[in-house]
Amino acid sequence: MANVKFSRQREAIREYLASTKSHPTADMVYNQIQSIYPNISLGTVYRNLNLLVEQGDAIKVSCGDGMEHFDSDTSEHYHFICKNCGDVIDLDMECINHINTIAGSAFDGKIDGSITYFYGICPSCLAETKE
Numbered sequence: 001m002a003n004v005k006f007s008r009q010r011e012a013i014r015e016y017l018a019s020t021k022s023h024p025t026a027d028m029v030y031n032q033i034q035s036i037y038p039n040i041s042l043g044t045v046y047r048n049l050n051l052l053v054e055q056g057d058a059i060k061v062s063c064g065d066g067m068e069h070f071d072s073d074t075s076e077h078y079h080f081i082c083k084n085c086g087d088v089i090d091l092d093m094e095c096i097n098h099i100n101t102i103a104g105s106a107f108d109g110k111i112d113g114s115i116t117y118f119y120g121i122c123p124s125c126l127a128e129t130k131e
């Protein structure tokens, strides 16, 4: 029975992640899932999030804030992080994969990929400073 409960919690985590565009950290997911499963531990949430990543159902996003953000959108896309409020937002733009080719042209090793993120002030923070 323990296994059934375990995977139900994982489904709740998966559903929450699919329902949000906010790129939550494990802590944020934990706070949400606690309202459904009050006894769940942060460790369980973290394990399940990593399992979803291993299964290819989610990705971990590095945004330079030292936190791991989780995203159910596993397609290649770029992120923007707001220096003011810390919001992580998807950017609608073409993927610049040739950056790896450029980096590799003057490098004798083999480049497999790169992590690019953008930062600045998000639209809602920008609107506030203008007021």
Ligand SMILES: [Zn+2]
Residues within 6 Å of the ligand: 082, 083, 084, 085, 086, 087, 121, 122, 123, 124, 125, 126
């Ligand atoms: Zn902001």
Ligand SMILES: [Zn+2]
Residues within 6 Å of the ligand: 023, 071, 073, 077, 078, 079, 089, 090
């Ligand atoms: Zn994203």
